[in-house]
Amino acid sequence: MFVEYAKAGPEDLLIEITAHNRGPDEATLHLLPTLWFRRTWSWVGGTAVPGLRRTDGAIRADHAKIGPR
Template sequence: MTENSGGADAERLRLTEYAKAGPEDLLIEITAHKQGLDEATLHLLPTLWFRHTWSWAGGTAVPGLRRTDGAIRTDHEELGPRWLYFAGGPQTLFTENDTNNERIFGSPNATPSTRRRPGAWCPRDQRVR
């Protein structure tokens, strides 16, 4: 399965390809090509997440995520350990999956690291407009 940016240049702008070797083995390859003429940094923000059930399902443990050499390891009560491997030494960002109540509702957040829209993590002067 392939996802792309769509439009007339859909084939030329292919970004993400998925392949499964088995039920527990999924490969996601992200290829991005900057299309503009000016030199610029390209920020990719792949996301790894779990359905947020621990605060409302009662008795469900919060899944753990941590960076290891060349991978992010997840530990989930029902699914067990999983790994997201990556090449190179990219910067990684971990955040909770809780709504930013302070920003949305004006009330205190339960955790200091809340969910934010992906663009919030990119420096404002480097965002695509």
């Protein structure tokens, strides 16, 4: 697996993940990227919890204070 990062500014971060099956048999690879948010919300109290959703060829993260990523 190869992970490449590019950053043009404080709000501009790109990550490219390239994975190859090096085994002898053909197989599907499933990748699950990890995104970390500092836990500043509460399960009780109405503070919004960050969310993830799939878009065209990407994953969109939404956070109440820092906005979409």
